[in-house]
Amino acid sequence: MDNPLSSIWNNIAHKSKNPFLGTFALVWFARNWEAIYAVFAFEENRTIESKVEYISDHLRYNDFWQILGELGLNVLWSVGLLFITYILINATRYITNIFENRVTPRVNELSAPKRIVSSEMYQEELKKVTELEKRLEQERDEKLKARSEVESLESKVQELISTSIIGNSGLGSNSQESTSTQSTKKELEELSKQLESKLDLIYKNFGNEDIDYVLSRSLNGSSINVDDYNDEIAELIKGGFIELKESQSSSYNIYKPTKSGLFFLQTSWNMA
Template identity: 25%
Template sequence: MNLETEFTKRNKNTLQHYVKCIKTHFTLNVVKHFDQPQMKGILTAILDTSKDRLKNPFIGAFVISWVAINWKPIVTFLFSDKTVEKRIELIELNYESTWNILFLPLIIAGIYIIVLPYLMLIFDLISNNALKKRKENLFEHRFYDIQGRKKLAIGESELEDIKANYREKSDLNRKIEQLNNNIEKKNELIENLQSKVETLNKDYENLKRLSTDSMNLSFTLDEEKELNEEYAKFRDEDYSEYFTEVGSEVSQNNSIPSKIDKIIIEKYIYAGIIKKIIDKEEQSINYVFTRKGRYFWKEYVSGIRISKPNSGLRIDDGDELPF
């Protein structure tokens, strides 16, 4: 068992010796050809392609932390008076550590990329109140400064007013006051005239709207025939019995009789005989004949026979209508 262990150790030492020889040979060849133009071109190309990768914040942080931790082997390799072989051996013996070469730079880079922004945020939150107080104090100082300048400007203005000629200033103020009064009177006159014009325009529009359907009484023969048929059907309806009261009130006052039931008025509206006009500005409601309603009313009135017996005036619209 001891012989086997010793043999394994010897093989392991031999293998490590071979690896060191290969590393040394490779490094010597690199250093030997470093000054050649072809090697310089290769290194330049490698550096150019690495620029974009170094712009990554994690890679940049890793490279900086790696150089900061491993500065001793770098300085030893670049500036030592020993031969290259001795430099490499010295670095492998004293500075070759996986922790320093890989893990510690990764940890520092991770802290820089991930933890440091949160630490900066905490510091900002802590200092936020202090900064806020400082800004408030600065604003207060500026405000007091502005107030002082304002008082100084007022004092200077008062001094200039005292130095000015009082009589000229008084005359000028009086003229300005007179002009302002004239302007106010003219503005009031303009407002009154505009109000009257608006009122007249509203009245005109209301009259125009109320009388449009009433004045349009020209009918063709076909229209008169159709309207006569509709009028005959209307006379058979139960609500036609109230046509005298409803038609008189609509024709004379643009309103409806107060004693007539609302359902009857709605029947007249849905039959297209009268229509309701709501004036939102004047807050009023008017009732007018439609074109058909005006024709019905004309036929109704022209068909009524008026008699005057001894007991008083009597209106008979029963069987004497012209249809």
């Protein structure tokens, strides 16, 4: 017995969720409120027959057309109420969106301008951050490439110097240089030209005086003020001339020439 009743109630609950059926029921109750009210407000001395008769008289229709007309009127009322309800819902949503998306942000901007950031400003700052990240990534790649190039040059210098020493020790009193020694000298000269070309470009960008100052102090093992010569130091490190030897403080460091840098400075460098 419980299952059929439960099924009936579940079906009624499901149907009542339909907007039209719910509205239709409300319209019918509103247009027949007297009969509904009478069910709960009959006098105590009324008999059941008189109650049924009263309700039947109130809900009795003369013919089919009257029933159809009453039904159609209820349907029209239901459709009209639904139409008005959805208009009000969307009007309310429109007003809410205006306040949330326009009025409230404007009020917040006026009342707390430093705490509120517009979407345009946010997108602009986000674009700047993205560009900075790209530049940082590009500089990181260039730094890795330069470091690899410096290591390759240092290895080549060491190899060439070793070959030169071995070649010179085997010459003895011979006046004519061997083919191996001549090749070594040629490669050393080529390497010196490459480093000289790099240094000329650095001179052009930063000036001779500051670059010579950093190079001379690096050769002597003296400390350098990083705040005053930060760009020059960075460019010389990138070019493979010097590297960090010791960090003394937040403002002063000691640098030393790299192997390739030392070879160039001792053989080809002339202070301007």
